[in-house]
Amino acid sequence: MENGSEKLINGRAFAARLRRDIREEAHALHAQHGILPTLAVVMVGEDPASAVYVRSKVRATEEAGMRSVAHHLPGDATEEELLTLIAALNADPSVHGILVQLPVPQQIRRDAVLDAIAPEKDVDGFHIVNAGRLAVGRRDGFVPCTPLGCLMLLKSVLPSLAGQQAVVIGASNIVGRPMAQLLQQEGCTVTVTHLKTRDVAAETRRADIVIAAAGHAGLVRGDWIKPGAIVIDVGINRVQTEEGSRIVGDVAFDEVLPHAAAITPVPGGVGPMTIACLLQNTLHAARKTLSA
Numbered sequence: 001m002e003n004g005s006e007k008l009i010n011g012r013a014f015a016a017r018l019r020r021d022i023r024e025e026a027h028a029l030h031a032q033h034g035i036l037p038t039l040a041v042v043m044v045g046e047d048p049a050s051a052v053y054v055r056s057k058v059r060a061t062e063e064a065g066m067r068s069v070a071h072h073l074p075g076d077a078t079e080e081e082l083l084t085l086i087a088a089l090n091a092d093p094s095v096h097g098i099l100v101q102l103p104v105p106q107q108i109r110r111d112a113v114l115d116a117i118a119p120e121k122d123v124d125g126f127h128i129v130n131a132g133r134l135a136v137g138r139r140d141g142f143v144p145c146t147p148l149g150c151l152m153l154l155k156s157v158l159p160s161l162a163g164q165q166a167v168v169i170g171a172s173n174i175v176g177r178p179m180a181q182l183l184q185q186e187g188c189t190v191t192v193t194h195l196k197t198r199d200v201a202a203e204t205r206r207a208d209i210v211i212a213a214a215g216h217a218g219l220v221r222g223d224w225i226k227p228g229a230i231v232i233d234v235g236i237n238r239v240q241t242e243e244g245s246r247i248v249g250d251v252a253f254d255e256v257l258p259h260a261a262a263i264t265p266v267p268g269g270v271g272p273m274t275i276a277c278l279l280q281n282t283l284h285a286a287r288k289t290l291s292a
């Protein structure tokens, strides 16, 4: 008997395959051209979740046959100190990709820091130049890793998205906005909901594709889902349980599962794709130095 598990989009397995392919390509780039793709990861402060993600990125980079350099600044570091470090990494030809783990402490202006990274090393795709390239439909910049991973998972179950009605719940610069632009470029008709949207449920009910990226645990309910919709859950929310805590998405998974044709779980859905796409962007950044 079917229990819904056949509907699960396994991001962990997809990411593992992608990482294996990237490893082969990284080895080839090194063997043929002597280029060792290198990612600099910068963290400011002691946020425990950020520390976990940074460790995962460093490990994944090395497992993919690439080099990682980690820089950790104290929580009271100034914006100037961070900008000085970024300038040094920008100027270092052995570094191909740079990322600053978000969030940064409140004394540091996030956008000033993101825009200080050289666009050709901006493997997070957050620099205003890369955001602009995506916004005007140019694919010669870096695309943010989480939306890129969502698109790959979506296309693994629906290769052509043309004509689909999509809703993106959440309009952040890191996920919602770039996701909407990617979907539009794939031929979807896209609605982006945000804090002022009057009726998010009604917008969602019309959608063939639902991207939940609001940062609100269990926001998307079963009766929001059009039968047969594909649901991609970007949420990573830590909630308290009797045993301690666990991670849940923005989708009320058990309610939504019966209505959806396919759905990403949390954990094990979009999250692992974020890191795999970061490796892919780093490989592309290194490869681009061949033609620079």
Ligand SMILES: Nc1nc2c(c(=O)[nH]1)N[C@@H](CN(C=O)c1ccc(C(=O)N[C@@H](CCC(=O)O)C(=O)O)cc1)CN2
Residues within 6 Å of the ligand: 053, 099, 100, 101, 102, 103, 124, 145, 146, 236, 247, 266, 267, 268, 269, 270, 271, 272, 273, 274, 275
């Ligand atoms: N500079 C950046 N900062 C942040 C980004 C980013 O893309 N660039 N995204 C998030 C955090 N993040 C990567 O940095 C990230 C979040 C979650 C996962 C992941 O694999 N999650 C697992 C669950 C993990 C857990 O149990 O804690 C999953 O969903 O299966 C990877 C990367 C904010 N900051």
